[in-house]
Amino acid sequence: MKTRETKQKDLALLKESLENSKSAIIVSFKGASVAKDWELRKTIREAGAHYRVVKNTLARLAVKGTDFEQANDAFKGVSAIAWTDKDPVVLSKAISKFIKDNSDVYSFKSGVVDGKVIDFKQLGVIANLPSKEELIAKLLFVLNAQAQRLVTVINAVPRDLAIVIKQIGEKAPESRTQAAGPAPADQEAGAAVAAAEGSEATAEEAPAEAKAEDSTPDAGSGEKAE
Numbered sequence: 527m528k529t530r531e532t533k534q535k536d537l538a539l540l541k542e543s544l545e546n547s548k549s550a551i552i553v554s555f556k557g558a559s560v561a562k563d564w565e566l567r568k569t570i571r572e573a574g575a576h577y578r579v580v581k582n583t584l585a586r587l588a589v590k591g592t593d594f595e596q597a598n599d600a601f602k603g604v605s606a607i608a609w610t611d612k613d614p615v616v617l618s619k620a621i622s623k624f625i626k627d628n629s630d631v632y633s634f635k636s637g638v639v640d641g642k643v644i645d646f647k648q649l650g651v652i653a654n655l656p657s658k659e660e661l662i663a664k665l666l667f668v669l670n671a672q673a674q675r676l677v678t679v680i681n682a683v684p685r686d687l688a689i690v691i692k693q694i695g696e697k698a699p700e701s702r703t704q705a706a707g708p709a710p711a712d713q714e715a716g717a718a719v720a721a722a723e724g725s726e727a728t729a730e731e732a733p734a735e736a737k738a739e740d741s742t743p744d745a746g747s748g749e750k751a752e
Contacts, residue, residue: 533584540588543576549614550589551621551637551649552600552607558631566624566632573620575610593641600636614639615655622653 528536544550570577582601589595610617618639625632634646644652
């Protein structure tokens with residue numbers, strides 16, 4: 527039999543643990559074998575939670591002043607409590623499934639999740655929610671997908687820019703040729719044609735001047751004729 531001092535230590539430890547927890551579920555059992563009890567404890571431990579069969583008087587004292595005091599009336603008959611300071615969805619999933627699979631032995635009494643009292647139906651609703659880890663995994667998937675799309679877009683920008691620059695480069699020589707005018711060889715040919723045309727013009731004008739000069743009377747010869 528536990529001494530008074532031992533009971534006080536048990537009460538203090540349970541109260542401290544519950545005060546730091548987010549959720550707790552109270553269950554009852556009837557005719558549970560050692561194997562089933564061990565299986566439930568293992569299931570709850572894997573969910574990152576704690577489990578303990580409690581005396582109702584001790585439990586009522588332990589939950590006093592905490593959010594779990596709302597479920598005080600559930601501490602009647604055979605009682606066991608599972609609690610966690612981690613994701614309540616994980617514990618809800620574990621308890622809900624185990625009770626459904628072992629409904630001939632275990633039954634749900636009450637629960638408090640994030641400060642609110644729940645019944646077994648609400649426990650099932652919570653159990654169907656994605657856990658924190660599942661939500662994080664989905665979020666990381668979405669972020670990773672967005673990051674991959676962003677990288678694709680970023681990589682496409684310089685690639686597209688390079689294509690545009692290449693196209694501009696291919697069109698540039700033609701544009702420069704049109705802007706600069708005839709090539710030097712063309713300029714030389716043009717100059718030669720102009721010179722030739724000038725020479726022809728001079729040749730055509732020279733005979734006319736010579737004829738004009740020939741038609742002018744010579745003063746000296748006139749005097750002699752007279």
